[in-house]
Amino acid sequence: MNAISLLILFPFVAALIIFITKNDNVRNVMVRLSAVITAILTLAVVFLYFNDGITYTYSHETAIDACIMVIEILVAAYIISAGIKNKKYLVSIFSFMQTTLILWFEFTQKNGIEVGTGIVFDKLSAIMVLVVGIVGSLICLYAVGYMKWYHIHHSNYKDRKSFFFAILFLFLSAMFGLVLSNNLTWLYFCWELTTLCSFLLIGYTQTKEANNNAFRALVINLGGGIAFAAAIVFIGMKYDTLELSAFIAMKPGAIVMIPVFLLALAALTKSAQLPFSSWLLGAMVAPTPTSALLHSATMVKAGVYLIIRLAPLLGDSSVGRIVTLVGGVTFLACSLMAISQSDAKKILAYSTIANLGLIVICASVGTQESLWAAILLIIFHAVSKSLLFISVGSAEHQIGSRDVENMDVLLGVSKKLAFFMLIGIAGMFLAPFGMLISKWVAMKAFIDSDNIVTVIILAYGSAATLFYWTKWMGKLVSKANAKDQTKHKFHLDEELPIIILAILVVVSCFGFPLVSKYALIPYLTAVFGKDAIYPINAGDVKLMLYMLSMLIILPIGFIPIHRWDKRRIAPIYMAGENTGDNESFHGAIGTTRKVELRNWYMESYFGIKRLSFWSDIIAVAILVVGVILLIGGLT
Amino acid sequence: MTLLITLAIVILTPLAGGLLTGLDRIITARMQGRQGPPLLQPFYDVIKLMNKESMQVNTMHRFFVYAALVFAVFTAVILLSGGDILLAIFALTLGSVFFVLGGYASNSPYSTIGSERELLQIMAYEPMVLLTCVGLYYTNSSFFIRDIISSKLPAIIYLPGVFIGLVFILTFKLRKSPFDLSMSHHGHQEIVKGITTEYSGKDLAVIEVTHWYEVIISLALVYVFFAFAMPLSHLFAVMACLIVYFFEIIIDNSEARVKWQQALNSAWIVTGVLGTVNLIILSYFR
Numbered sequence: 064m065n066a067i068s069l070l071i072l073f074p075f076v077a078a079l080i081i082f083i084t085k086n087d088n089v090r091n092v093m094v095r096l097s098a099v100i101t102a103i104l105t106l107a108v109v110f111l112y113f114n115d116g117i118t119y120t121y122s123h124e125t126a127i128d129a130c131i132m133v134i135e136i137l138v139a140a141y142i143i144s145a146g147i148k149n150k151k152y153l154v155s156i157f158s159f160m161q162t163t164l165i166l167w168f169e170f171t172q173k174n175g176i177e178v179g180t181g182i183v184f185d186k187l188s189a190i191m192v193l194v195v196g197i198v199g200s201l202i203c204l205y206a207v208g209y210m211k212w213y214h215i216h217h218s219n220y221k222d223r224k225s226f227f228f229a230i231l232f233l234f235l236s237a238m239f240g241l242v243l244s245n246n247l248t249w250l251y252f253c254w255e256l257t258t259l260c261s262f263l264l265i266g267y268t269q270t271k272e273a274n275n276n277a278f279r280a281l282v283i284n285l286g287g288g289i290a291f292a293a294a295i296v297f298i299g300m301k302y303d304t305l306e307l308s309a310f311i312a313m314k315p316g317a318i319v320m321i322p323v324f325l326l327a328l329a330a331l332t333k334s335a336q337l338p339f340s341s342w343l344l345g346a347m348v349a350p351t352p353t354s355a356l357l358h359s360a361t362m363v364k365a366g367v368y369l370i371i372r373l374a375p376l377l378g379d380s381s382v383g384r385i386v387t388l389v390g391g392v393t394f395l396a397c398s399l400m401a402i403s404q405s406d407a408k409k410i411l412a413y414s415t416i417a418n419l420g421l422i423v424i425c426a427s428v429g430t431q432e433s434l435w436a437a438i439l440l441i442i443f444h445a446v447s448k449s450l451l452f453i454s455v456g457s458a459e460h461q462i463g464s465r466d467v468e469n470m471d472v473l474l475g476v477s478k479k480l481a482f483f484m485l486i487g488i489a490g491m492f493l494a495p496f497g498m499l500i501s502k503w504v505a506m507k508a509f510i511d512s513d514n515i516v517t518v519i520i521l522a523y524g525s526a527a528t529l530f531y532w533t534k535w536m537g538k539l540v541s542k543a544n545a546k547d548q549t550k551h552k553f554h555l556d557e558e559l560p561i562i563i564l565a566i567l568v569v570v571s572c573f574g575f576p577l578v579s580k581y582a583l584i585p586y587l588t589a590v591f592g593k594d595a596i597y598p599i600n601a602g603d604v605k606l607m608l609y610m611l612s613m614l615i616i617l618p619i620g621f622i623p624i625h626r627w628d629k630r631r632i633a634p635i636y637m638a639g640e641n642t643g644d645n646e647s648f649h650g651a652i653g654t655t656r657k658v659e660l661r662n663w664y665m666e667s668y669f670g671i672k673r674l675s676f677w678s679d680i681i682a683v684a685i686l687v688v689g690v691i692l693l694i695g696g697l698t
Numbered sequence: 699m700t701l702l703i704t705l706a707i708v709i710l711t712p713l714a715g716g717l718l719t720g721l722d723r724i725i726t727a728r729m730q731g732r733q734g735p736p737l738l739q740p741f742y743d744v745i746k747l748m749n750k751e752s753m754q755v756n757t758m759h760r761f762f763v764y765a766a767l768v769f770a771v772f773t774a775v776i777l778l779s780g781g782d783i784l785l786a787i788f789a790l791t792l793g794s795v796f797f798v799l800g801g802y803a804s805n806s807p808y809s810t811i812g813s814e815r816e817l818l819q820i821m822a823y824e825p826m827v828l829l830t831c832v833g834l835y836y837t838n839s840s841f842f843i844r845d846i847i848s849s850k851l852p853a854i855i856y857l858p859g860v861f862i863g864l865v866f867i868l869t870f871k872l873r874k875s876p877f878d879l880s881m882s883h884h885g886h887q888e889i890v891k892g893i894t895t896e897y898s899g900k901d902l903a904v905i906e907v908t909h910w911y912e913v914i915i916s917l918a919l920v921y922v923f924f925a926f927a928m929p930l931s932h933l934f935a936v937m938a939c940l941i942v943y944f945f946e947i948i949i950d951n952s953e954a955r956v957k958w959q960q961a962l963n964s965a966w967i968v969t970g971v972l973g974t975v976n977l978i979i980l981s982y983f984r
Binding site: 494495499506513518526527530534540542543603606607613618630633637663 | 754756764772784795814821822825826829832890895962
């Protein structure tokens, strides 16, 4: 048994043990321990195989296949019965369809197809493993502290913590399998497992809303699963292979594009692109670690990972253009819609979908430059977004709300938390932080590949992005109503992951030239067979690092000054009606009224109803055109 | 050498910006039938502010305007030393974000509204600024200003639409009417002095100096459209900058401030039509 098998199996075993442990304290220790071991295993695997990579297959492959098949049937049986029990018949039908399709293929058609390499560990897998392993285990660690408070605050929900933690680890296991499998049936199996896990996690609270949203996630992802299954059958029957690497190495042609389109469709559902994005927005009802996991390290990243793998086939093809356009519409529409939201988790959800759209664009444009940007976006987004989600989760415990409008007190309640949240937000859109570096290269890549429409979409989308993040930051720095707030203390289980992730956000910005040099450039060179060029000028990188250093030094240089600076503190100007405490003013007929400052949401411009209706229609239309082009390409 | 150039840029940019602002005030006064202040009035103002007592509403909010100044200087250095225009724009945006956060941090009603408006303005002009960079890259395959201004033909030939769009949104950047929603130079706005309401003394002086840098940065964007390999073209480019600035003054004096809806609509539509069409045509011929 090598380290890679251990990496895939360990979280699975941990999940089983955690599931059967009923004592809270014992289980908490085990979750922490498992999270740490997972992280260590991740590092060990990457350390061992990073340089040379490794491809191999297991000698007892048929046994593994049989195991997988049994589990697949069990899962299908569970989903079908759950669907019938909850009167969600579409779920049952979808599950039935894909399972029969795969079983039929396995038993009647698969004979003679040999899979030479079941597992591929290359530079891209290494990055994905790192993202899943490090960010994922930090979220698991955070979940320990979070769930304790969650059930104190929400005593009406049934306490199923052992189930919750078990699924978190199962999820990690499935994600490791997903990014390491080269065997398409294994990949598909892990793909379906992540769907199941997200279904179970979203439905955790068992309220009506949670139940509905869980089933919505399930039905959409199962729909994508059908496309995936169909692609496998097509590839297996037509080309007698089940290896992803062999499939990708094919020449792009009209016929090959059919499974590519199907796989891309599956990826779009998993990455919550329009018109399939509603499931990710619904996923908010779950406890915060779920959202953090779904949005940053797992699930949605699986979709874009697949598209990045498919990139050499997508490139200039019509399918590639279609996927690019879907990503573009998603990026723009969701960036605009995020403006009209005040619920922090919703803003994060829209921003996730938008950024995934950007990654989809980059991946499907399929040049070396754009893939460079896409992979870096995955890294930066995972780190920043998980930091934001878990700090919003903690803020919810501390101020009792996750509405951005109420976060103006956060600076008074917990300076640290506000500060970390600011770092997370800065990481999402500001120079010289990661996301912006990737956006910059993405822009360059789009111009170089003459995707002028995407450039324009990027320009407008970035402006909207700036708006909604900055107004959130504004609330965080404003320190309103400081008087009636009590200070809260952080729970160490919550604080530690937040600190580590905040450090990772900053470190990843300093470290991206290294990632580029040792992982991205070699990977892209290998994929395209020609030398990849470092897309950012060396002088610019230096300037960026100066900027980053300035951002770190500036606040430090400022702290001592106002210790001995004798400036007078004056009351805020309120046209002479300030009562003196800066929080209220003299209103009409002698009343005292509280000052309430609100952000702009511009509902009439960026309201969800209208925008999502039209953007869904456009996205559907684009996909329909894609199908037509595909069929047209055959004749 | 690099150090000298950097130093020269850091010192000369605000001087030029201040002089232009002084000129602006004279021209504006003449348009209104007044005599106007002396040319050096902006400098007198800043010196006077420096010597005044600085009052503040909390200990945090002045940090942001200093940060804004630092990044405005940084932008000016990148731009004027021929660096990467896109990186410069990103640094400038960072500075603007700091400025906006300063308004929020003072937690005063007037400056918070000013901040919201400022943010809206940034959102309105940002697409056009980015498309300007894209257009310049299109014509030269380089984001570096030193490459752009040493090309065979001036960028304006390829990018007339983008240029007009840029001039349109420079009204935001130069804080001129009709798009001076977030803070007006004149203290009789409906939100007092908007985003800068709570600043005084040194802090206000810093804001003024930042604005001088921004004036020059804005005009540098105009400059790159006209300068090319021919040495004489740099003279034309300077003249173009002055003409554009004069044009903005006329607009400032002849237009009333608009509502935010009109500001956003007009900027995005102008960007969408002029910038986009220009770029699409350009990509067609490439």
